[in-house]
Amino acid sequence: MRTQKIGSLGFLDRSHIPLLLQLLLLILFAGLLMAIVIQVFKIPSSEEMQEEKTKQEKMYQDLSQMKSNIDSLCRRCPWDWTFFDGNCYFFSKSQRDWHNAITACQEMEAQLVIVKSHEEQSFLQQTSKKNGYAWMGLSDLNKEGSWYWLDGSPLSNSLEKYWNEGQPNNIGGQDCVEFRDNGWNDASCDNLKLWICKKSATSCSSK
Incomplete structure (x- = not known):
């Protein structure tokens, strides 16, 4: 068991x-x-x-x-251009005659500078005085003594005060205008000078 x-x-x-x-x-x-x-x-x-x-x-x-x-970092102007009051300015480092200066600005989709205000004139005069004599887009090529900008607008009375003393004098057929010293001077269009281009600045996105 x-x-x-x-x-x-x-x-x-x-x-x-x-x-x-x-x-x-x-x-x-x-x-x-x-x-x-x-x-x-x-x-x-x-x-x-x-x-x-x-x-x-x-x-x-x-x-x-x-x-x-x-x-x-948004740039309203291309490199080597200067922004001022909604516009871009190119100050050349080489010299050309007045007509070739116009062409050079057009190639950069700009125009040989046209002065629109006293503030702009002061800005341009100071820079050109530092860099050297420079062409602007003003001449009396069509009629002696009748000064017109490249866009067809006449020189306003308010800007005539910027002529240097004794200018314009048309010595030897001086039909194109340059920034010189503290004001403007008429000179032969065939002279080689610096030049200033101008175009509108681009807008930067705010988004």
Whole structure:
């Protein structure tokens, strides 16, 4: 009777060992899987969310600053041109006669400068005084003593005060006008001088 009982218990132990091992392995695997899932889908804490929000705000500020810097680089005039009061001016470093100066400006989609205001005259006179005598787009080629700009408009009375003393004098057929010293001077159109071109400035996007 004792032998049978012991044998019966032994039989039960041997048959249930594989099942218990499988169950333990299954539980262990399920626990490991659950740990991985929890790690992957972990809900961020309020501190982590705040930190991420701060990073995003800093990134937005950096991008906004970068855009502002790029916008400030917008050039309203081409390189080597000077911006003044809505227009671009090119001050040549080489010399040409009056007619070739006109051509040179046209090749740059501009015009030999036409003075429109006292402020513009002051700006141009100061620069030409520093650089040297320079052609402007004014002449009396069509009729002696009748001064017209290249766009066909006559010289206004308000700008006549810029003639230098004793000018214009038409000595030797001087029909074209230059910036000279503190004012204007008529000179032979065939003389080689510096020249100033003018064109409207481009607008920079405000977006």
